[in-house]
Amino acid sequence: MTGGIERVACVGGGVIGSGWAARFALNGIDVWLYDPDPDAGSRAEVVLANAEHAYSRLFGDMRPAPGALRIARSVAEAVDGAGFVQESVPERLDLKRRVLAEIGAAAPAGAVVASSTSGLLPSAMQEHMQHPERMLVGHPFNPVYLLPLVEVVAGRRTAPETVERASAVYGGLGMKPLVLRKEIDAFIADRLQEALWREALWLVHDGVATVGEIDDAMRYSFGLRWAQMGVFQTYRLAGGEAGMRHFLEQFGPCLAWPWTKLTDVPELDDALIDAVADQSDRQAEGLSTRELERIRDDNLVGILEALERSGPAGWGAGALLSEARQRMRERSGG
Numbered sequence: 001m002t003g004g005i006e007r008v009a010c011v012g013g014g015v016i017g018s019g020w021a022a023r024f025a026l027n028g029i030d031v032w033l034y035d036p037d038p039d040a041g042s043r044a045e046v047v048l049a050n051a052e053h054a055y056s057r058l059f060g061d062m063r064p065a066p067g068a069l070r071i072a073r074s075v076a077e078a079v080d081g082a083g084f085v086q087e088s089v090p091e092r093l094d095l096k097r098r099v100l101a102e103i104g105a106a107a108p109a110g111a112v113v114a115s116s117t118s119g120l121l122p123s124a125m126q127e128h129m130q131h132p133e134r135m136l137v138g139h140p141f142n143p144v145y146l147l148p149l150v151e152v153v154a155g156r157r158t159a160p161e162t163v164e165r166a167s168a169v170y171g172g173l174g175m176k177p178l179v180l181r182k183e184i185d186a187f188i189a190d191r192l193q194e195a196l197w198r199e200a201l202w203l204v205h206d207g208v209a210t211v212g213e214i215d216d217a218m219r220y221s222f223g224l225r226w227a228q229m230g231v232f233q234t235y236r237l238a239g240g241e242a243g244m245r246h247f248l249e250q251f252g253p254c255l256a257w258p259w260t261k262l263t264d265v266p267e268l269d270d271a272l273i274d275a276v277a278d279q280s281d282r283q284a285e286g287l288s289t290r291e292l293e294r295i296r297d298d299n300l301v302g303i304l305e306a307l308e309r310s311g312p313a314g315w316g317a318g319a320l321l322s323e324a325r326q327r328m329r330e331r332s333g334g
């Protein structure tokens with residue numbers, strides 16, 4: 001039992017919905033998954049197997065008995081008796097509104113209803129809902145069962161208790177709920193990611209670099225820094241003893257130089273799509289998606305464990321892992 005929730009519904013079981021199902025189930029919570037795609041159940045089992053592999057490395061025998069993962073035939077069947085509903089259907093406002101209205105009409109009165117949207121505003125999504133006060137955004141990161149951040153965003157009609165309850169449930173799953181102060185399109189993390197993504201596409205478009213070279217530029221350098229200190233603390237250190245003030249003095253002026261194309265968007269015409277997709281296929285060097293996911297997960301486990309060993313109580317995501325292990329140890333009585 002986590003955050004007082006014994007049963008959850010996951011509506012939409014693609015990349016993100018099945019990741020949520022795995023995180024809930026491996027924290028001992030029963031999951032009912034609804035997805036109209038007949039292959040959704042088998043896909044969710046594959047994701048669950050990946051997640052089990054990662055959790056056995058992270059938590060070993062401390063893990064609680066996993067919750068059951070069951071496939072529902074309708075939204076109503078999935079949400080019946082659920083204390084928490086996580087919607088992860090495709091990113092289209094009309095579809096989200098329709099599915100959330102269906103969830104709102106069928107879910108128990110006390111259930112929190114969270115949407116995984118990457119950037120739609122909760123105020124727009126809750127418009128046609130009965131009980132909009134219990135709806136908010138809980139925006140996760142792929143793979144949901146390993147990455148701790150979840151951006152919690154309230155809409156105009158969301159009740160403050162809903163934010164508190166959702167944050168408590170996510171916290172109980174070993175996640176880091178980041179409650180947004182303002183409701184803005186794309187929230188915090190996707191604004192940052194999109195700025196970099198747009199720039200990366202320009203570099204391919206202009207023939208400056210291949211997708212592999214751009215990834216190398218990140219993963220051999222600032223990607224390693226970002227995982228543990230983010231951007232501001234990293235730049236503080238780049239300013240030497242004089243810190244952030246010196247960094248801003250030194251590099252502030254170049255922000256006005258035309259280094260980046262942040263406000264322009266490259267046209268995603270066939271030529272650019274072919275270039276990015278073909279180079280990406282070559283970059284995979286014959287590894288399947290499943291194989292790449294396993295490599296990604298093993299690397300993430302290693303990074304999380306390294307951060308856990310930093311200092312007396314761990315650092316950043318590693319401190320959170322340390323707390324999650326402690327909680328599991330206490331629950332398992334070991």
Ligand SMILES: NC(=O)c1ccc[n+]([C@@H]2O[C@H](COP(=O)([O-])OP(=O)(O)OC[C@H]3O[C@@H](n4cnc5c(N)ncnc54)[C@H](O)[C@@H]3O)[C@@H](O)[C@H]2O)c1
Binds near residue numbers: 089142
């Ligand atoms: N992929 C990511 O990295 C990522 C990260 C964070 C958030 N998100 C958000 O999560 C949501 C889902 O994205 P995804 O990447 O998992 O997409 P996806 O295409 O992998 O999965 C969507 C699933 O929803 C199902 N679906 C369609 N209509 C449905 C309905 N009426 N009821 C129930 N299920 C339905 C589809 O069959 C599919 O399995 C989107 O809002 C997206 O913005 C995605």
